[in-house]
Amino acid sequence: MNDSSGFFLKEGLAGSLWTAAPKGPETSVIMVVYRTGPVLAESIQRVLADPDVDELILVDNGSTLEEAEVLDRAAENPIVTLIRGQDNVGFARGANIGAKAAHGETLVILNPDAFLEEGCVRALRLALKDKPSPCLIGARILNPDGTEQRGARRGEVTPVTSLLSLTHLSRAMGGLKGFEIHHEHDPAPARGMAVPTISGACFAMRRYDFFSVGGFDVSYFLHVEDVDLCWRVRKAGGQVLFEPRARVTHLGSTSLQSPLKVEFWKGVGLARFFRKRADSVQRVITAFLLTPVIIAVSVLRPVMRGQAFKRRGGLRF
Numbered sequence: 001m002n003d004s005s006g007f008f009l010k011e012g013l014a015g016s017l018w019t020a021a022p023k024g025p026e027t028s029v030i031m032v033v034y035r036t037g038p039v040l041a042e043s044i045q046r047v048l049a050d051p052d053v054d055e056l057i058l059v060d061n062g063s064t065l066e067e068a069e070v071l072d073r074a075a076e077n078p079i080v081t082l083i084r085g086q087d088n089v090g091f092a093r094g095a096n097i098g099a100k101a102a103h104g105e106t107l108v109i110l111n112p113d114a115f116l117e118e119g120c121v122r123a124l125r126l127a128l129k130d131k132p133s134p135c136l137i138g139a140r141i142l143n144p145d146g147t148e149q150r151g152a153r154r155g156e157v158t159p160v161t162s163l164l165s166l167t168h169l170s171r172a173m174g175g176l177k178g179f180e181i182h183h184e185h186d187p188a189p190a191r192g193m194a195v196p197t198i199s200g201a202c203f204a205m206r207r208y209d210f211f212s213v214g215g216f217d218v219s220y221f222l223h224v225e226d227v228d229l230c231w232r233v234r235k236a237g238g239q240v241l242f243e244p245r246a247r248v249t250h251l252g253s254t255s256l257q258s259p260l261k262v263e264f265w266k267g268v269g270l271a272r273f274f275r276k277r278a279d280s281v282q283r284v285i286t287a288f289l290l291t292p293v294i295i296a297v298s299v300l301r302p303v304m305r306g307q308a309f310k311r312r313g314g315l316r317f
Contacts, residue, residue: 003270019026025104025105026105026106027106027125028055028056028102028104028107028207029053029055029056029057029103029108029109029121030059030109030110031047031056031057031063031098031111032059032061032091032094032098032112033058033059033063033067033071034062034094034307035062036063036065036067036112036113038066039112039251040067040070041070041114043110043111043112043113043114043115044056044071044112047110047116048074048077048079048117050120052121053079053108054079054104055080055081055102055103056077056080056081056112057099057102058071058094059083059094059098060083060084061086061087061090061091082198083098091221091223092217092218092225093216093218094214096215099207099211099215105206105207106124106128107206107207107210108124108202109200110201110202110248111200111298113250113251113252114202115249116202117247119246121204121246123139123247124137124204124206124246127192127204127243127246128204130143131214133238134206134233134236135209135238135240135241136198136204136205136209136229136233136241138153138198138199138202138240138241139198139199139201139203139204139247139248140152140242140243140245140246140247140248141199141250142247146216147184147186148185148188149252151184151199152184152199152201152242153182153195153197153242154181154182154195154196155183156181156197157196157273158274159274161253162181163297164180165180165181171180181197183195186243192241192242192243192245193241194239194240195240197230197231197244198230198240199226200225200229201250202246202248202250204246208291212236212237213229213232213233216228216229217229217232218274220272221265221268222266222269223250223269223270224266224273225269227269228273231277260299264295264298264299266298267294267297267299268295270294270298271287271294271295272291274287274290274291274294275287275291
């Protein structure tokens with residue numbers, strides 16, 4: 001058992017985040033766990049059964065007693081490092097902690113309610129080969145029925161496209177079709193293709209690339225940190241690619257957290273992202289004015305669907 005209880009990453013600029021990894025494992029999977037539910041055990045089991053995984057970093061942001069037992073059992077495996085003691089610091093900070101502890105040249109960030117399909121990690125690693133830095137490769141995220149999940153490949157996330165997407169007006173009204181940013185209903189490409197945004201449920205980056213762009217922005221507590229990371233990779237002159245041959249089944253409905261809380265943080269994250277990327281006075285003002293609207297629309301979605309007091313139902317932005 002490799003237990004790094006009490007480990008805590010001191011956040012800072014990209015330069016202070018970066019530490020050279022000693023020569024060792026080629027691929028490290030990083031999983032941030034917080035009240036995931038009963039699927040956690042199978043998710044971990046699939047990672048450990050994948051022959052292309054050399055190291056698994058489990059970051060426990062605060063588990064139930066049952067989940068803690070699952071994590072303890074997993075940590076008996078010599079390739080597993082279990083990190084505890086930092087409380088619930090949010091997904092972005094938790095993932096950065098895991099990345100700092102990882103030794104692999106390739107980092108795979110994986111949601112704890114997602115199941116690796118055969119060959120996924122290998123496909124991600126091969127897709128990174130010979131690509132210029134920085135590069136981020138997103139997996140094809142599937143629903144349990146095998147269809148592609150909303151959010152796996154997205155266009156440019158802006159205040160307008162987000163509001164039209166959150167309200168589904170871009171699909172309901174033909175004249176707004178050009179503002180639709182979700183492409184899960186489009187035919188899957190035969191090989192990797194460049195897209196503005198992928199899903200953070202499963203993606204890969206070189207360790208060096210991840211830290212060279214500063215890792216996740218820890219100002220995001222839950223949601224939108226993946227959108228922000230994709231934007232910064234492209235802003236740095238890099239590529240974001242969607243790799244259809246890397247497949248992951250994402251249940252997305254197992255969290256014990258209230259949908260209201262989850263959607264609130266999604267709204268807060270979107271509002272922050274628009275303020276962050278605003279590059280003119282007009283856009284800054286627009287972003288601030290839209291902040292309460294975006295949060296309200298996000299929170300109202302589970303209420304209107306009757307899911308406000310149920311477990312998170314896989315709502316997708």
